[in-house]
Amino acid sequence: MKVTDRLRHDRPVFSVEFFPPKDEAGEAELWRAIRRLEPLDPAFVSVTYGAGGSSRDRTIRTTGRIATETTLVPMAHLTAVSHSVAELRHVIGAYAAAGIGNILAVRGDPPGGPLGDWVAHPEGLTYADELVRLVRRLGDFCVGVAAFPYGHPRSADTEADTARLLAKIRAGADFAITQLFLEPEGFLRLRDRLAAKGCDVPLLPGIMPVLSVRTLRRGPELSGAPVPPAVLERLERFADDPVAFRAAGLDVTAELCADLLAEGVQGLHFYTLNRSTATAELVSRLGLGAQATIPA
Numbered sequence: 437m438k439v440t441d442r443l444r445h446d447r448p449v450f451s452v453e454f455f456p457p458k459d460e461a462g463e464a465e466l467w468r469a470i471r472r473l474e475p476l477d478p479a480f481v482s483v484t485y486g487a488g489g490s491s492r493d494r495t496i497r498t499t500g501r502i503a504t505e506t507t508l509v510p511m512a513h514l515t516a517v518s519h520s521v522a523e524l525r526h527v528i529g530a531y532a533a534a535g536i537g538n539i540l541a542v543r544g545d546p547p548g549g550p551l552g553d554w555v556a557h558p559e560g561l562t563y564a565d566e567l568v569r570l571v572r573r574l575g576d577f578c579v580g581v582a583a584f585p586y587g588h589p590r591s592a593d594t595e596a597d598t599a600r601l602l603a604k605i606r607a608g609a610d611f612a613i614t615q616l617f618l619e620p621e622g623f624l625r626l627r628d629r630l631a632a633k634g635c636d637v638p639l640l641p642g643i644m645p646v647l648s649v650r651t652l653r654r655g656p657e658l659s660g661a662p663v664p665p666a667v668l669e670r671l672e673r674f675a676d677d678p679v680a681f682r683a684a685g686l687d688v689t690a691e692l693c694a695d696l697l698a699e700g701v702q703g704l705h706f707y708t709l710n711r712s713t714a715t716a717e718l719v720s721r722l723g724l725g726a727q728a729t730i731p732a
């Protein structure tokens with residue numbers, strides 16, 4: 437089942453993102469989250485691709501297990517970091533063999549983070565559009581790419597950044613998922629810029645529930661998205677009260693999601709950090725997922 441087949445025009449959907457667990461405790465936590473979210477019928481679930489060898493094997497294993505042991509539609513992320521084209525072909529082949537038909541093709545970050553200088557593998561790739569082309573050539577995959585409402589940190593401006601996103605879509609991407617953000621405007625402007633260029637592939641907003649002071653500070657720092665002053669004012673008074681902060685942060689996140697749904701987005705992609713509670717609460721509050729079809 438393809439991600440794009442799971443997106444609907446009559447009712448918005450939700451999807452979730454996990455990362456490959458590091459140890460047995462992490463594995464147990466991840467599978468608790470998967471089993472709790474499964475009955476809510478996410479449109480798809482994705483597993484990120486890490487920087488090192490063993491975490492990469494865990495992505496293949498975890499996504500393959502989701503494909504064979506659950507009813508969920510899996511999507512595996514893939515990056516070009518430190519890989520030759522031959523190695524990338526091998527990973528893509530392993531995804532196909534594990535029954536995974538959806539791949540999020542992202543370049544990945546160099547060791548210095550999003551602002552570091554890219555070090556190309558001598559027999560590798562440099563930009564995500566090349567990875568999209570490779571995945572497309574190797575099989576009948578549905579391919580997603582990354583999008584940045586406020587521009588990728590290394591892009592000169594949002595126009596140049598949008599041109600790069602369009603290049604990835606022209607290379608064969610079927611949809612895009614955005615970096616996290618805290619107010620709808622940047623996302624909506626990006627969607628308008630794509631529409632103005634005649635591009636209508638689904639653009640799914642990436643949502644990171646604001647549950648702690650750390651998420652509020654680190655999320656925007658890593659993504660480049662601004663923290664709206666009104667959100668800061670609303671949340672910072674709870675900085676010393678984690679329970680109240682979480683409740684207010686969840687309200688802020690639910691309001692952002694509701695605004696995006698009112699603007700007609702086809703789905704919300706939740707960054708879960710391998711937990712289920714906040715995502716399940718938001719899905720319930722917003723009337724998304726399987727529960728919306730259960731008669732009262």
Ligand SMILES: Cc1cc2nc3c(=O)[nH]c(=O)nc-3n(C[C@H](O)[C@H](O)[C@H](O)COP(=O)(O)OP(=O)(O)OC[C@H]3O[C@@H](n4cnc5c(N)ncnc54)[C@H](O)[C@@H]3O)c2cc1C
Pocket residue numbers: 483484485486487513514515540541542543544545550562563564565581582583588589590591596597600604613614615616642
């Ligand atoms: C939804 C989502 C999921 C992600 N999942 C992962 C993951 O699983 N693992 C991981 O390591 N990282 C992940 N990332 C992070 C991502 O790898 C980084 O943000 C990375 O820095 C950019 O990836 P990209 O695919 O957008 O790269 P690109 O599209 O290649 O862009 C990278 C930079 O190069 C510029 N550029 C692109 N093409 C050209 C060109 N032809 N000439 C000149 N400049 C160009 C772009 O403007 C941009 O500044 C994810 C990001 C998002 C939004």
